Amino acid sequence: MFKMHLYKGGIYRHDEFIEAIEDLGGIVMQKTPMQTEVDIVFAIPEYDMDYLKKIIKKLKGELIDIPFGDMEIAIVAPSLSRHHLPHPVCDMSEFLRRYGSTTNIVGLARGYGKTIFQISDKEKRIVSEHDAAIFSFGMFEECILLKEKELKGLTLPYVLCGGPGKIENVSNYVGNLGRKSGRMRGPEEIKTLEEVKNLLLEMVDDVREEIGKDPLIFPPVYVKRAIEQQWDLSGSLGDNPVVLHLDGLRIKKPFDEYHERISKTKVGEYELGKISTLKKSNMNDTIILTLKTKSEVGEGP
């Protein structure tokens, strides 16, 4: 399985590093030169890392793991008001982006209050489009427990955050993340954010393991590269027109105009439409592509 990493090093001889990645069957996702430095985000099968580490040592570069590099994570706030934004919701979002994640902040229409709280079906579908979610639910245990019941239908891994340090019988809960009036930058607060990251990582590892049992027909990074090479996606929303998911991609292009084109993309010996399902996103007019597994296509695990 491909894993995402970030290389930080000097611009001098960095092309040697890029060549090594390509020789090993890896994929360079993004290259950002900054004067004499360069940041390279790349994906590579885990078993080839030892060889690559030797090259990195030779070039005196730095290798950083970005475990959420192939994920899109939803950070769900009860609303988009000053009560919940920018702290702690944006702090969490910013923290996860350091580990490579693409994050979307989702504000519920009526996620606040106790008796009036609700999460609509559409909101659940929007959140489910992501690979994982983090819910930020205020500072009172009783309210958090009520809100937690409403999330039972969700199948994606999610972490609940709130004010109380611990809540009994809620295993996916991280405390000390209630309402904040300032940025979370103290050592204790960073530790709490680390806790969220580690819990999410644990849950996502289970999902990866599950995917590994019946692997996807192609790794999403490989499909991403094929799409970007075959179609001009410039002028898309944001600077990253194709966002990686654990089981596919989000392509930030209008569904009606592009889905036929995208489904004709050649990936290996297949046409993409035959090895994936494409649907319109519930969040905005983008394309959600879910890759089929090897067994679904008929190649067997």
Added chain:
Amino acid sequence: MEVEVRGGTREENESLRKLTEEIFKDSGLAKKQSKVLIVVDIGIPAFYVGIKFKKDVEPIKVGDIASIREQSGKTKLQINEERYYDQVIEKLGTFYGKENVEQSERNIIYINSTDENVRDIVIYDLTEEIRERTIDVLWSILPEGFKVRHFKHFEDGFILVSTDIPQIREFYNVIEDIQKEFGGSWDV
């Protein structure tokens, strides 16, 4: 400023107390309150807030910012605080009529009559401004969905109940308890 939170667990009270203190400090209002009491009843759910302003938060009167003396049947005011020039002229104009108020120099005003009560005219009611700003700050402290709100004001503070259900008798009982604790004259 003393902030006290009751009703939740020790941890919940402490985090709400910290949040309240921080928001008041950020808004610059922390030095204007002597006590902030928040009573949480998460079962109903309802939040009761009692605010008591500090004693120095009092209305500014003409006598506080000007030297006043009589001069040949007129009253001469020498205003010592530049930021209140506009308000003084406006207020005096309202009280004595614009034709009876004359500004001879930048900081000197004559009134065409003698009136001992001129020094008691309120130029700027800081209490009202503090009251308004405090209420505004409270909206970012109290939970967002709690939009059913009921106030009881008194001279140097107020009590507020905020909830997301229709009002019930219980609210008034708690308000009365807080009132007893705070003291003060009511419905100003």
